[in-house]
Amino acid sequence: MSAPVSVFPRLEPRLPSVSKPIQYVGGELNSTVKDWDCAPEGETVRWALMYPDAYEVGLPNQGVQILYEVLNERDWIVAERTYSVWPDMEKVMRAGDEQGSIPQFTVDAHRPVRAFDVFGLSFSTELGYTNMLNALDLAGIPLHAADRTEDDPIVLAGGHAAFNPEPIADFLDAAVLGDGEEVVLAISEVVRDWKGEGRPGGRDELLRRLAVSGNIYVPRFYDVVYAEDGTIEAVVPNRPGIPFRVRKHTLMDLDAWPYPAKPLVPLAETVHERFSVEIFRGCTRGCRFCQAGMITRPVRERSIGTIADMVENGIRKSGFEEVGLLSLSSADHTEIGEVAKGLADRYEGTNVSLSLPSTRVDAFNITLANEFSRNGRRSGLTFAPEGGSERMRRVINKMVTEEDLIRTVATAYSHGWRQVKLYFMVGLPTETDEDVLQVAELAKKVIAKGREVSGRNDIRCTVSIGGFVPKPHTPFQWAAQLDHETTDERLKKLRDTVRDDKRFGRAIGFRYHDGKPGTIEGLLSRGDRRVGRIIEAVWRDGGRFDGWSEHFSYDRWVTAAEQALDGTGVDLAWYTTREREYDEVLPWDHLDSGLDKDWLWADWEDALAAADGADIEVEDCRWTPCYDCGVCPEMGTEIQIGPTGQTLLPLSVV
Numbered sequence: 001m002s003a004p005v006s007v008f009p010r011l012e013p014r015l016p017s018v019s020k021p022i023q024y025v026g027g028e029l030n031s032t033v034k035d036w037d038c039a040p041e042g043e044t045v046r047w048a049l050m051y052p053d054a055y056e057v058g059l060p061n062q063g064v065q066i067l068y069e070v071l072n073e074r075d076w077i078v079a080e081r082t083y084s085v086w087p088d089m090e091k092v093m094r095a096g097d098e099q100g101s102i103p104q105f106t107v108d109a110h111r112p113v114r115a116f117d118v119f120g121l122s123f124s125t126e127l128g129y130t131n132m133l134n135a136l137d138l139a140g141i142p143l144h145a146a147d148r149t150e151d152d153p154i155v156l157a158g159g160h161a162a163f164n165p166e167p168i169a170d171f172l173d174a175a176v177l178g179d180g181e182e183v184v185l186a187i188s189e190v191v192r193d194w195k196g197e198g199r200p201g202g203r204d205e206l207l208r209r210l211a212v213s214g215n216i217y218v219p220r221f222y223d224v225v226y227a228e229d230g231t232i233e234a235v236v237p238n239r240p241g242i243p244f245r246v247r248k249h250t251l252m253d254l255d256a257w258p259y260p261a262k263p264l265v266p267l268a269e270t271v272h273e274r275f276s277v278e279i280f281r282g283c284t285r286g287c288r289f290c291q292a293g294m295i296t297r298p299v300r301e302r303s304i305g306t307i308a309d310m311v312e313n314g315i316r317k318s319g320f321e322e323v324g325l326l327s328l329s330s331a332d333h334t335e336i337g338e339v340a341k342g343l344a345d346r347y348e349g350t351n352v353s354l355s356l357p358s359t360r361v362d363a364f365n366i367t368l369a370n371e372f373s374r375n376g377r378r379s380g381l382t383f384a385p386e387g388g389s390e391r392m393r394r395v396i397n398k399m400v401t402e403e404d405l406i407r408t409v410a411t412a413y414s415h416g417w418r419q420v421k422l423y424f425m426v427g428l429p430t431e432t433d434e435d436v437l438q439v440a441e442l443a444k445k446v447i448a449k450g451r452e453v454s455g456r457n458d459i460r461c462t463v464s465i466g467g468f469v470p471k472p473h474t475p476f477q478w479a480a481q482l483d484h485e486t487t488d489e490r491l492k493k494l495r496d497t498v499r500d501d502k503r504f505g506r507a508i509g510f511r512y513h514d515g516k517p518g519t520i521e522g523l524l525s526r527g528d529r530r531v532g533r534i535i536e537a538v539w540r541d542g543g544r545f546d547g548w549s550e551h552f553s554y555d556r557w558v559t560a561a562e563q564a565l566d567g568t569g570v571d572l573a574w575y576t577t578r579e580r581e582y583d584e585v586l587p588w589d590h591l592d593s594g595l596d597k598d599w600l601w602a603d604w605e606d607a608l609a610a611a612d613g614a615d616i617e618v619e620d621c622r623w624t625p626c627y628d629c630g631v632c633p634e635m636g637t638e639i640q641i642g643p644t645g646q647t648l649l650p651l652s653v654v
């Protein structure tokens, strides 16, 4: 194929008319532009990678940055990035010029997305689905996989939402579950071989080759059979050689994959402007609401030597002044104390500061507080008790006691922090108003303790509340989601209780969103293929950027759901506020996260027993015997943790 023409000359004259035009320009430090034909004839494999949100959210995404780099390191692969364009730019692109509309383009070389072999999208949230449809349409790629031709790329989904891609199954050619580093290369090889052989059997054969590997899901090769009551009777392969279940990928040696090594430095303002190093992957704390923890098991730590090298290299290559030590629960790294002290020593007196984006309430300690504030900068501290009452925290298996929390915040306030943020969820299974009102009591105690230990009156605490959405592959996958009306009533009662308090009310900030987006996220999280019609109708009605409150329209989703599900016997409430039974076939049962379904069910029953007062705690299998969640034997993996005993030498100041 001859190299596609850059759309930039057509774009450039129009940039002054759109907001934040710099986001469409590319050329960031550490970005890569390769020749379209970087390998011998027919052997170049080309990926367009998309984080389906605006540049300011998408650029810092670690997953996309890692894959971009891993792919571009191969001399036979071209990988470029594309992001969702804002509505003003969409208008400009659709209006186009004398050559017609301007297609969805990559920011690296402004090549049309449709010209690539693979269009890979990484979904952190299901609310990005309408943005995918918009990108496909702008790219000139048929929305439905069934309508695509040899000239269209393979549309591939990854990221956490891909663990149930059924709502977008009709729009996808394939999906991958789990860690992407190795599988993107495996996919590239299949594509290269197929192209090199002259594309035998066309698109269908390429997809077959991917599907028979057993770890790439090709929805078109599975039929969904529905029962009369609207539930799923079975999901079965519809041709020989296609596996009944598709397995997730697990990267077992994080030290061998120290990416990103060349972090992208954005030109426009983005949500995070720091260099993040993932210090471990996976979490076995066993919080029952947490899909990320469940689907990324087991825990695999990066050694402190590699962490140190990555930090030093990343700072040199990017110039970022903040380093985030990233993971699902960073303070749980077996050598976090040594990592923090070593890095603080190394960068003392420089302009480099350290931050720990997520901190468990019971793992934070004085050493960390000291180390992270050593360079004089105090990044925000967020603790996530998640449940307001002790009872709720037992239900969700987040065994943080009130004492733990108060002790931890006392440490923070006595070490100079004036403000902490506490994160909670509302709408958890078995929750009552009383459980939620306990959040206010807890916040008041936090302020009182902060005033006591610091001797100051300007102590603040921000309470941030999110609505709970039951997610696939978790023990709460069977739970009824709380309707948005009750969610909002509970939030209002809590807000009023906080505001009405004369002693503490003004010291407590309160951040929350209404429950409506959560209901739609719930629909998309646990939906099946019938939900695809709703997504398409919403997009056709103008739905874009559903993760942004200013763009989200609940009414649009409700209307689309009513129309799209008419005659199916199921509706929005059926997908969201309905509790599922043990023997119901769930839309994602054929997608294997490694978790044993019976273990998940037993854990769900334990949650209900805990709600009634049973003293059941699932401990962390890093420090207690394996409790047979199923992942390690199913995936052939094992927990990888330190301590390694390594040090962070050399301690030269950078």
Ligand code: SF4
Pocket: 284, 297, 298, 299, 621, 622, 626, 627, 628, 629, 630, 631, 632, 633, 638, 639
């Ligand atoms: S199989 Fe055992 S050791 Fe592995 S993650 Fe599950 S509980 Fe932990």
